[in-house]
Amino acid sequence: MVDFQSVTKRFGSSRDENQFTALDGVDLSVARGAITGIIGRSGAGKSTLIRLVNGLEKATSGRVVVDGVEVGSLSETGLRDLRRQVGMIFQHFNLLSSRTAFDNVALPLEIAGVDKNEIRAKVGPLLDLVGLGDKADRYPSELSGGQKQRIGIARALATSPKLLLSDEATSALDPETTQSILALLKQINAELGLTVLLITHEMEVVKTIASHVAVIDRGKIVEQGRTFDVFTGAKHETTRSLLSASLGTQLPEWIRGSMKPQPGAGDRILVRLIFFGDTAFQPLTGRLVAELGADVNILAGSIEEIAGEPYGSLVVAYPAEPAVVERANRFYAESGLSTEVLGYVA
Numbered sequence: 001m002v003d004f005q006s007v008t009k010r011f012g013s014s015r016d017e018n019q020f021t022a023l024d025g026v027d028l029s030v031a032r033g034a035i036t037g038i039i040g041r042s043g044a045g046k047s048t049l050i051r052l053v054n055g056l057e058k059a060t061s062g063r064v065v066v067d068g069v070e071v072g073s074l075s076e077t078g079l080r081d082l083r084r085q086v087g088m089i090f091q092h093f094n095l096l097s098s099r100t101a102f103d104n105v106a107l108p109l110e111i112a113g114v115d116k117n118e119i120r121a122k123v124g125p126l127l128d129l130v131g132l133g134d135k136a137d138r139y140p141s142e143l144s145g146g147q148k149q150r151i152g153i154a155r156a157l158a159t160s161p162k163l164l165l166s167d168e169a170t171s172a173l174d175p176e177t178t179q180s181i182l183a184l185l186k187q188i189n190a191e192l193g194l195t196v197l198l199i200t201h202e203m204e205v206v207k208t209i210a211s212h213v214a215v216i217d218r219g220k221i222v223e224q225g226r227t228f229d230v231f232t233g234a235k236h237e238t239t240r241s242l243l244s245a246s247l248g249t250q251l252p253e254w255i256r257g258s259m260k261p262q263p264g265a266g267d268r269i270l271v272r273l274i275f276f277g278d279t280a281f282q283p284l285t286g287r288l289v290a291e292l293g294a295d296v297n298i299l300a301g302s303i304e305e306i307a308g309e310p311y312g313s314l315v316v317a318y319p320a321e322p323a324v325v326e327r328a329n330r331f332y333a334e335s336g337l338s339t340e341v342l343g344y345v346a
């Protein structure tokens with residue numbers, strides 16, 4: 001649906017010593033009908049990337065192709081047509097305070113010259129879709145943050161776009177409201193078959209709704225693929241550090257503080273067991289304990305869902321004696337468990 005082909009975006013002229021490269025050779029494909037998340041730290045280039053899709057910025061080099069059309073080649077009229085097919089929602093909702101909820105949703109249709117009856121026939125069902133059929137006459141100041149974003153979503157859908165761009169749409173909302181807005185986006189994606197491209201700095205958002213993800217760091221895409229694959233097999237440092245606060249990968253301080261890289265006599269080995277795919281549903285912990293005898297401690301653990309698939313992480317400790325370690329390794333190999341040796345403790 002959207003293809004970035006070797007896209008570079010520089011701000012400032014080439015003679016300007018302050019010229020800044022915001023995007024550097026970006027290659028990225030956004031699958032039709034999917035929800036794709038772009039995640040990165042502040043200043044990584046996320047907004048620039050999304051603004052290239054609806055022609056608010058122009059690539060310095062490379063091509064941005066939306067539904068078969070190269071955005072950079074479009075005339076003003078072509079850009080207007082494109083923007084009708086690409087809806088957008090924002091962190092701060094961008095509603096007009098002087099217009100009611102109904103009139104905010106109607107605005108893109110008025111601009112497109114749609115007649116009044118057709119507007120009425122369209123806006124009502126959209127307000128129902130976002131759960132605000134009874135708030136048509138309310139002004140933005142009378143609505144909560146979550147309700148404002150619902151109006152923003154209805155407005156973005158008014159011109160029946162094929163693609164919805166979301167620029168940090170839940171960043172100004174509390175966790176519960178965030179979840180309800182994400183559920184609405186998921187519902188719209190499933191019911192209308194709308195492709196969604198969202199940018200966020202929040203791992204939780206990507207984990208909850210995006211089937212695909214790209215990680216951006218200083219203008220470069222450093223990792224991309226299915227969310228589950230990228231998150232469970234993170235290779236790049238940026239992905240790992242963004243993830244460490246979100247997935248159950250952080251060890252309690254009391255363990256981290258006393259961990260050693262090499263074993264001493266009588267030490268215990270600390271191993272992280274990772275459960276996903278088939279292994280997520282097998283009673284492997286009990287079998288490990290049976291295999292090694294009772295001398296296994298469970299030190300930390302969590303089970304969560306990434307893009308709808310279970311992912312569990314369990315940190316265990318047992319004697320770092322070669323015979324025990326070998327028995328454990330044989331068990332991991334036979335049962336298909338992924339493991340990582342974290343270190344040793346006395």
Ligand SMILES: Nc1ncnc2c1ncn2[C@@H]1O[C@H](COP(=O)(O)OP(=O)(O)OP(=O)(O)O)[C@@H](O)[C@H]1O
Pocket residue numbers: 011012020021022040041042043044045046047048049201
């Ligand atoms: N019009 C501009 N002129 C000059 N530099 C710009 C312009 N727009 C963005 N930049 C720079 O490009 C870089 C990427 O900005 P961008 O807004 O895309 O990042 P971001 O990942 O969306 O960050 P945030 O999450 O903080 O919004 C930043 O260093 C920013 O200062």
